[in-house]
Amino acid sequence: MPLSEIYLNRKSRVPLYMQIKNQIKDMILNDLLPDGKRLLPTREMAHLLGVNRSTIVTAYNELIDEGYIESHVGRGTVIKKKNDVESFSFNHQPMNWAEFFTTISKIEPPSFYDDYICIGPPEDTISLGVGIPDPDHYPSRKLKEILDKIVKEKPRIILQLSPSEGCYPLRAALADWIPHDDKPIDPNEIFITNGAVQALYIVSQALLAPGETVVVESPTSMNSLKTFRAARAKIIDIPVDQQGMRVDILDNLLSRQKIKLIYTIPTFQNPSGSVLSLERRVKLLDLARKYQVPIIEEDPYSMLYFDQVPPSSLKAMDTYESVIHIGTFSKILFQGLRVGWVVAPKPVIKQLLPIKFLIDLHTSTLEQYVFSEFINQGLLDKHVQKMRKVYARKKELMISALYKCCPDDLKWNEPVGGICLWCQLQGGLRTADLLREAIYEKVFFIEGKIFSPQNNHEDWLRLNFTYADEKQIEEGIRRLSSAIQKLKTRHGRKPEIESLSAKPII
């Protein structure tokens, strides 16, 4: 055995106890100190090394905690024996992976819906269930020109790493482009993410600890529910009517409970299509300030109005830095390139940064330059202008088809923007049951309860009019109507969702 020595560097920033602990550990792991060997008592060791006895005590205690040494009354401190190798079952089987996973990996696995949304339904099925932009209008020629330009002009920039908060040119372009009334946006208040999904994930990581309460609208987006459930937050839902979130109910709630965050899609809400009225926007911002509760405003659709410009965003109206605004190119351009953004007060941006760095360093440099060109060349605005007309027409077409095929079986809203209709199935039937018939009829939609934290809205469904082409919309509604007829026949017109009892409670 070589001479075992402890070297202390009193100039090092590593504390002395840790230097001692680490060196003893190294000797044990290198088999330089045999099992069972007795270490010097703390007092003698301290004297020998010229350190305080407490330094040695701390070092020994950590070694005991980590299982390297053990202390016995009467025998002093000795090197712990290795575990008997035989006590481990010498396993010739593959790893038993199920034993290894953390609880976080046991969050809801992607469902049938997620597959249909990401991969698409089978080819012969018409999808009225996805919020994908109209593929007949993808600006792919413009995209090709932009890619050519940036790969040629800036290969060294677009092929290299870029800052975690996002490339400055894109942040500057967005600062101008995002509607902000007379309240200029500082590019440093903008943070780039891989789409709005990642934006909400990072914001929820930064702000929502397990057990804290978040308020959502009911109905609300599937993704927000998934994100908040994974954060193990408590979710409270506030109903939405034609004027958006019922802020009177929210006020009542805030006066009774500690709420950490309010999540809202104020404009062309998903799935209800409702628009939070100007009056309620003012009230909501007042509540956020009064009760000091931050608002997450998800705003993917506000550019997609059919006729009248919707009210200003909460972010633009906010004078108390209470709003975290999330946006994305996914609904106004395309989704296969993944870029979204957060507009938030600088203290928030600062906290998002290390989370983004940890998750994926930064969003694709190439894609950030693609989108900044789309904005700077005015192509995004032109495209959005065109898509407003396309979607207004498709919406009309879908509503005409509904009037024609199922005027009595469905009731629907008349949205003034956005990407979907929100429909109530009449006669107390469940849309979960209708979906089974619909899949059989080769048409896909999303059933209402998916949009509710409590699985309400069992008789509602969402119909998207953006992705399917005009013929598919008409044929899709025809198939839907036929699915409804089959469901009604199967259930003999016996209502399923019904008031079976109605009693006064006070």
Place this chain on the structure above:
Amino acid sequence: MPLSEIYLNRKSRVPLYMQIKNQIKDMILNDLLPDGKRLLPTREMAHLLGVNRSTIVTAYNELIDEGYIESHVGRGTVIKKKNDVESFSFNHQPMNWAEFFTTISKIEPPSFYDDYICIGPPEDTISLGVGIPDPDHYPSRKLKEILDKIVKEKPRIILQLSPSEGCYPLRAALADWIPHDDKPIDPNEIFITNGAVQALYIVSQALLAPGETVVVESPTSMNSLKTFRAARAKIIDIPVDQQGMRVDILDNLLSRQKIKLIYTIPTFQNPSGSVLSLERRVKLLDLARKYQVPIIEEDPYSMLYFDQVPPSSLKAMDTYESVIHIGTFSKILFQGLRVGWVVAPKPVIKQLLPIKFLIDLHTSTLEQYVFSEFINQGLLDKHVQKMRKVYARKKELMISALYKCCPDDLKWNEPVGGICLWCQLQGGLRTADLLREAIYEKVFFIEGKIFSPQNNHEDWLRLNFTYADEKQIEEGIRRLSSAIQKLKTRHGRKPEIESLSAKPII
């Protein structure tokens, strides 16, 4: 006040107690039940609604927990009064954001290094500190051709959502391309991420719970330390020598402690450049099996050998499904597009999926098609062949410059592949101090202690030879040498890292 009624739907999947609770809550929030109003006692309410009394008790208890009602001996159950609005300070100040953040957002913020790595050092500074591929050899013409091709041929595919596990064409291309000896890879064992950073983040989320222990090499990659620290894992380091990780020490450790994961970069290790010998690979896989500890094998560099093909990957040698293999295009092509991958047993892939879905839905469809074209057209192999020669030459050049400029002040390894030299500063000086001089001399490297979980390697530094051009390498080493001379002068050749005491401990 409208007539308050409770409607029960006995066919609903929503439990009766929850239907009752939700409806009472709604009435309270809609101000239909005035503060202080007494609810019917549980027995009477149960009778009235025709449910078990326990159903009512559960509903009332949840309402009490959530602060809507309260129970008083003698007074029964009453609607709780709202909090006095005046008790909330009516705040006209902006949000006090510092109060709102979770602990996870307080992980290490990106440092000076991270900025230099992502954004680059100031323009007049030569960076020998970044593992970025040689920008003079970016295959940007080929990239442009591929982009043209896929935007033209597949606009509908590349601009749309794609599966969370990755696009099949890329997974299939990788399954063929990743060296696998005679052990074929199933594309369904491959999972696509936004680069290796995200791969490690997702794997660590799936497998590492707070307080669990992960073994790393010392030195090891900066990013792995950051990821494991953020997971609040305990990190134990095992030294690396010329043959890679000291698996004898690992064996000793495993016999004493419960270890959750082993993280290794077996081939051209970052930063030491060492290659885990074939014998140790066999031993490491044996240990993983014997102690049932999964291995994370990060493998970004193994294609970048200078002369001899390195030993097979642990993944290729693994017959017990114990290895999770992480790869990336970032070191062999470019980093501005973010695509990496995990090769792992299917039960692991299944657990990664919901985490990826939550974080960002999926990796850019466009970029996945770009890389599958690079592989399928044979361009990746050609490019890697070229870069092997380029990097071998640059490595030689750097070593020549070191022999010329600082033969006595630095000792270095002679790597047989990879992207860096690992150098020890002689004379007991700290590379943290050298870095200050070096920045002043306009050259940047990374100090050794950043690669250590315990801030060891204080007299080591990493020099990358891939990013800087040949002239910059020579000039960079000249500047480094001049920084060393200045440091020595400043410290009067007085060693800083020194054995100040050396005592026998047993």
